[in-house]
Amino acid sequence: MYRDEILDLYNNPRNTGNLKHPDLDLEGENPSCGDHLNLFANLKDGKLSEIRHKSEACAICTASTSILTEEVEGLSIDEIEDLDQDWMLEKLGIDVSPMRMKCALLGLKTLKRGLK
């Protein structure tokens, strides 16, 4: 499960930090296991133009949120709304056990909830 790509994304997460006066300032949490993240995003012409995250979470959650931020920049809101569990897992590229599913999906769920 902990392939080099995942570990790299965990130790050097992409698109971290925050944005000044973002259009979206979102918080996601899996309280029972201790994953916590913040997402900041700007929207322009119906598209997500910029996104940053701050994750205090496990490797699976941090890596998948990093991948998410890399993938969604430039997508339209409709396109993001179509992204689902299978998409996230395919991008993550590892087998995720049922108990870790919420770790892998926290970023995507938080973003989709914020776009509603």
Added chain:
Amino acid sequence: MKIEKIREDFPVFRKRPELSYLDSAATSQKPEKVIKAVENFYRENNSNVGRGLYELANDATQGYESSREKVAEFIGAGKDEIVFVRNTTEAENLLASSLEFEGDILLSEMAHHSEQLPWREKAEREGKNIEYIETENGKISLKDFEEKIDEKTGLVAISHISNVFGAENPVEEIIEIAHEYEALVVLDCAQSAPHMKLDVKELDADFVTFSGHKMLGPTGIGVLYGKKELLDEMRPYQVGGGMVKSVEKDSVRYEDHPHKFEAGTPNIAGAVGLKAAIEYLENIGLEEVHEHDLRISRKIRKGLKEIEGLKVLSPEGAILVSFHSEKVHSHDLAEVLNQKDVAVRAGNHCAQPQHQDLDLAGTVRASPYLYNTEEDVEKLLEAVEEAVKIFDV
């Protein structure tokens, strides 16, 4: 105590010889005798209890009630002071629903959600205040308890051994002081009953709760002990069949305790299995079990303390070991351990407020029992070392 022989009694280790099961604080594995007792009940003695007048029904009733007797004897209680419930959680909910008392509630910061939420609900319903006793070095602080208890305290609900830290709390002192203030004491023994001999008369707690599944018994059967005179005053928790003396259109007379708290068909097979579990533990001897568990825990503690970057939360003398790493999230640690066939628990162990107080996102907990070997400990330590290495980039 011959571990190899004990392990042979547990079918799960035949099926999974590679498994190092160190999550017994969540639930224990089951010996053949318990599994057979449950199977045998359904094969040979299955009937409802307390109702039918035929021989089969008598045998089922006798099996169920003899389990109650066994539990009573096991903890030094009277037979009519033992109420069968589903688990510790249900026992706590039953009390919070049926026990009426004047005054406020004192809980602990380390409280498992099941010994905290039922009382928080009650406090909200009845306008009672709640205070939390602080944790000091992994135990309930006696000093803070003495500062917080006063004449307004009506009930103190604490655990004998915390499922996060694993050490015995100073319950004897707490119970004695609580009684000086005429407060009732509910003692959650979910983590102590599997490992040590309890004597409810000596402890003098007003209520004691524990689960069968953590002490080699089946899931779905648990115990509420209550002092006779207190159970007698309490209203039923649920109403229905099997708990009434007479029902007329405009009046009901309920059974005496313990039956008035056992509405509906109970978990008969579960009770039969719990009796077999207690007999199994008694055969080995609880003192031997306790000693073994402490020895394994000590070895785990010692080994973990030698690994750089790890912090052990459990104090000396704990029957389980909670720890965390500054570099590796608890779920990632547990996942690497899983890949090495080591089963541990990770997260906040149903004690979120305590983890918030400690500013921890989660911990890893290794909880041994009578079937764990030194090899299990070595496997655990090797796997933890490897996890730390993987994440040390």
